[in-house]
Amino acid sequence: MIGEAAAALHGSGLAQFARGSAWFYPAMASIHVLGAAFLIGAIALLDLRLIGFAKGIAVAALQPLAVRVALVAAAVCVASGMPLFAAGAISLIANPIFLLKLVALALAAANAVLHHRGAGAPALHGAVSLGCWATVAVAGKLAVFV
16 A cells, blocks of 8 residues: 555656656755754754753743744655655655654654654653754664665
């Protein structure tokens, strides 16, 4: 079922345009990297504060800005990532490194929800988040080469 969906996406007009355009795929890849930089950067600052760095900065002061930047950057990543995924859906869905990226994304999201609900120790959430986002970044880059 997932393979059929990936094949349908791979054959879509968006995927064909992404593969056939000399500028579209590289533009989306560049936008995706910039979005990821802002997303991971904003979250990393908050995570480091949760772990205990920069104790002079109140979490309550940093968190709203970091979350807003991260949410906008996440939307940029989703919008730019969809054509990238569509262009190579068949190979990506079978790529264990890409699947690791998706699992790390899901774990990062679940960890964020738990943190914002006040469940568990903030320092633990910060450490888990840093690990998840580092995995997303590295796996996202490696998936292209595997």
